[in-house]
Amino acid sequence: MLFNFEKSAAKTIRKALRPIEESISPFSYKIPCLPFSHIQRFNYVNVYMKWKKDSYYDSIEHIHHSIQLKPVIALKNCIAQDPNGCIPISSVSKRGLQLDVPMKVARFLRQYPSIFEEFTGPKYNHPWFRLTPEAAEIDRDEKRVYEESREELRSRLKKMILMTKENVLPLKIIQGMQWYLGLPHDFLQHHEQNLDDSFRFVEMEDGLKGLAIESRERVYSVMEENAMKKGMYYDGSQTEAIEFPFFPSKALRMKTKIENWLHEFQKLPYISPYDDFSNLDPNSDIAEKRLIGVLHELLSLFIDHSAERRKLLCLKKYFGFPQKVHRAFERHPHMFYMSMRNKTCTVILKEAYCNELAIENHPLLSVRKRYIKLMKESEVILRNRRMNSRFSNSEKLDLESNDLDEGEHKIEGFSLEQVI
Known part of the structure; x- marks a missing residue:
């Protein structure tokens, strides 16, 4: 009798607690107007998916030649800026570290005879270098693209700054990201013609100089723009949760519980990278979805939609990234691929190479591809x-x-x- 009484009492208690359990279920809620007012937890927190090599992303030339291309263009700019169109080796021989040249500058220049032409100078028989006709032609086209795309380049920089916590970035951080954004090396030096009234230079902590944005204009992310095209998003109001596009690699296999977790993760509200996130609990699942959205938007702004992981980690302080932001790439291999080529880790946004219509190409991408073609001719x-x-x-x-x-x-x- 006592056993039956305890059993019936337990049933009664479970029935009484069932409505409460349903109300606190991690994913059973309607999308509110302010999604960050809800604090949600993951069903499966320790998500870990083993890295799998994907030859498709490892073979994208303009991504993996970027490390060699950067010093090539830096040296090309040194030559193109000279009034005579040629320079002695002595003018750049001691600037290798500044120009990211991985070896002696003279040796590096001689590795690319299709871009740099060597000849004997007028004095002291020193080696001089000038651009080949093919490289000079690409340089002229590059300057034309910069001139025609000034507004778009300014917009990309503005979007990057608007994603920060205080809408301000140190100049040294901007200079470090110029290569990815496709800005010319002297972009900030000619700020009168390159920046508009919404930009202003400010003094930051630690004596740093920064560039801030003063704009109340509504900015939409790539995810929001694509959702608008599908009729899922209109003027800042969602008709349903915006789901991230997934592109699983062929060799990637997931456990059922991880698939279920991703399915529920997609149902969470999408937080725009340009919205205020100060009220978000950094340990909530919505905060992670916001983090993934920021990384997606950031890589969408870059020329080849990729970046060295260590460069992205330098943005933690200003973008409000968590301490272990690198785990976001490991937890979401359907969106990001980590390439280990060139003795570094490069994060690649998969959507840019699996859906050509989703993200607009950078105007400078075709120019860089032409430089890479010349570099390959040098090998021949x-x-x-x-x-x-x-x-x-x-x-x-x-x-x-x-x-x-x-x-x-x-x-x-x-x-x-x-x-x-």
Whole structure:
């Protein structure tokens, strides 16, 4: 009797608690107007998916040649800026660290004969360098693209600053990200023509100078713009949760509980990277979805929609990223691919290479591809030079051996007395 009483009492308690359990279920809620007013927790927190190599993303040329291309363009700019269009090696030989040149500058320049032409200078027989006609033509086209796309480049910089906590970034951070944003190297030096009235220079903590944005204009992310095209999002109000586009790699296999977690994660409200996030609990699942949205938007702004992971980690302080932001790439391999080429970790936004219509191409991308094509032509030129050098050396050896044979025949024709 006592057992039956305890059993019936337990049933009664469970029935009484059922409405409460349903009300606190992690994912059973309607999307509110202010999604960050709800604090939600993950069903499955320790999400870990083993990294899988994907040859498709590892073979994207303009991403993985970017490390070599950056110093090439830096040296090209040094030559193009000179009034004579040529420079002695002494003017750049000690600036290798500043220009990100991984070896002696002269040796690096000679590795790309299709871009840099070497000749003997007018004084002291020092080596001088100038651009080849092909490289000079691309340089002119590059300047034209900069001129025609000034407004778009300014907009990309503005969006990046608006994603920060206080709408301000140190100038040194901006200079470090110029390569990814596609800004010319002297963009900030000519701020009168490159920046509009919404930008202002400010003094930051630690004596740093920064660039701030004063704008109340509504800015939409790539995710929001694509959702508007599908009729899912209108003027800041959602008709349903915006789901991130997933592009799983072929070799990637997930456990059922991780798939369920991702399915529920997609149902969470989308927080725009440009909205205030000060009220978000950093340990909530909505905060993680906001983090993924910021990383997605940031990579969408870059030329090749990729960046070295260590560069992105430098933005933690100003973008409000959590301490272990690098785990976001590991937890979401359907969105980001981490390439280990070039002895570094490069984060690639998959959507940019799986859906060509989702993200607009950067105007400077085609120019960089042309530079990379010239770099590959340099490899052919150097290979042919080595082949010609081997051929000429072998001919020289053949001639020397023939001379020796003729000399031996002549000596054999002499008598001993004649030789003496």
